[in-house]
Amino acid sequence: MTAVIVLLGALMSAQTSTPTSSRVTADPIQPVTVKQGGSAPITFTFHIENGFHVNSNKPATPELIPTQIHFTLPGDLVVAKLQYPAGQLISFPFDPSEKLSVYSGDVKIKGLVVAPAHAGTGPYTVHGELKYQACDDNACYPPKKLPVDFNVTVAAAPATHKRRVTGQSPHIHN
Numbered sequence: 001m002t003a004v005i006v007l008l009g010a011l012m013s014a015q016t017s018t019p020t021s022s023r024v025t026a027d028p029i030q031p032v033t034v035k036q037g038g039s040a041p042i043t044f045t046f047h048i049e050n051g052f053h054v055n056s057n058k059p060a061t062p063e064l065i066p067t068q069i070h071f072t073l074p075g076d077l078v079v080a081k082l083q084y085p086a087g088q089l090i091s092f093p094f095d096p097s098e099k100l101s102v103y104s105g106d107v108k109i110k111g112l113v114v115a116p117a118h119a120g121t122g123p124y125t126v127h128g129e130l131k132y133q134a135c136d137d138n139a140c141y142p143p144k145k146l147p148v149d150f151n152v153t154v155a156a157a158p159a160t161h162k163r164r165v166t167g168q169s170p171h172i173h174n
Helices: 002-016
Strands: 024-026 032-035 038-048 053-055 068-072 078-083 088-092 095-103 106-115 122-132 144-155
Touching (some): 024 122, 024 144, 038 144
Parallel strands (some): 032 144
Antiparallel strands (some): 068 122, 088 095
């Protein structure tokens, strides 16, 4: 009876110690300051656990789930010109004749935070999520969403100085 209890305890311990963590993590994103009517660069850095990969933003076949980042934007802010890296073309043991476009290791997605000229000044928080499907050499796991949040401060645009237009040449002094 004691052996059964010890065995059950070991099995329960093994089940609870199975890692359920995300196979993809994100670096914290530095706050961004952008002037009204301007833009500022932003980079999102993700780390894919060793031994795993995710489909690239442009997978080799339409039935594969692409890696994509989406945002819920406050006010008039825009995240524009997202640039995903090119995927690596790799074949896997389950089908050595087909190469898939995947990301592994560290992945950087670049973009621009844009504040239109009429955007309100002040602090904002942008909420987003990276949608991906992690796979290893033998199987793919259910798709996941990784939260990606960052702060943006919209600063007032510099005042534009209008030159006074007169009918007189600036080279003539009275």
